[in-house]
Amino acid sequence: MLQKKTALITGGNSGIGYAAAKELIARGASVMITGRRKEAIEKAAAETGALPFVADQASLQDTDRLYQAVQQQFGKLDILFINAGITGERAPIETATEENFDNVMNINFKGAYFTLSKCIPLLNDGASVVILSSIVATMHQPLSSVYQASKAALNSIARTAAAELASRKIRVNMISPGPTRTEVLSKSGADPQAVQALFNQLADSIPLKRTGTPEEVAKLVAYLCDTPAAFITGAEFVMDGGLTL
Numbered sequence: 001m002l003q004k005k006t007a008l009i010t011g012g013n014s015g016i017g018y019a020a021a022k023e024l025i026a027r028g029a030s031v032m033i034t035g036r037r038k039e040a041i042e043k044a045a046a047e048t049g050a051l052p053f054v055a056d057q058a059s060l061q062d063t064d065r066l067y068q069a070v071q072q073q074f075g076k077l078d079i080l081f082i083n084a085g086i087t088g089e090r091a092p093i094e095t096a097t098e099e100n101f102d103n104v105m106n107i108n109f110k111g112a113y114f115t116l117s118k119c120i121p122l123l124n125d126g127a128s129v130v131i132l133s134s135i136v137a138t139m140h141q142p143l144s145s146v147y148q149a150s151k152a153a154l155n156s157i158a159r160t161a162a163a164e165l166a167s168r169k170i171r172v173n174m175i176s177p178g179p180t181r182t183e184v185l186s187k188s189g190a191d192p193q194a195v196q197a198l199f200n201q202l203a204d205s206i207p208l209k210r211t212g213t214p215e216e217v218a219k220l221v222a223y224l225c226d227t228p229a230a231f232i233t234g235a236e237f238v239m240d241g242g243l244t245l
Helices: 015-026 038-048 060-073 098-122 145-168 192-204 214-224
Strands: 006-009 030-035 051-054 077-082 123-132 171-177 236-239
Touching: 006 015, 015 030, 015 038, 015 077, 015 214, 030 038, 030 060, 038 051, 051 060, 060 098, 077 098, 098 123, 098 145, 123 145, 123 214, 145 171, 171 214, 214 236
Parallel strands: 006 030, 006 077, 030 051, 077 123, 123 171, 171 236
Antiparallel strands: none
């Protein structure tokens, strides 16, 4: 259990971040969640019992403000879940735009990197850092070069951080989900029937014949932050129903 533990989750207003906030709070932790949209993050906080903080992971100024807020509210952190991320536009390398490259890298890589960097002084010895990656980090699907590269870079940094922080017994691990049923497609304005058809198609390509759920990922986050996982660091946990077998 996680009684008296303090936690920060970036991108906690929906999907995996939201589910993780609920799971950690259910296990006794005090949780702060961040998000870019004030209404959405305050609604999620009210529903989960977390503390809301409006911040864009791509903004280092917002990350500085977040550091001050965490220090004021908690003093120190026991759990850091770097979850916020975007997929960006699908396009071949040949027609890639600087705008999409910067948007994806600034949130997924640069923003995540400096969230970790700036929060390290707040971490208690023995703390747990979990970074949400993706199975795309080791895949090479067409039209997704920037997103895939951002996650591969993040995995590299996570392993380096695990080595650097081991002397303080701070553990850094990665979770790489496959297709997971979140609201991201619905929020993009996609037709609900088209979204359902896409998830059905994805499920057919997965050996376990279904997509994952945010709640399943959240339970793994909680496990990695608890005592039974005290000897695990620098590890990547793939949750894809066998898709990459």
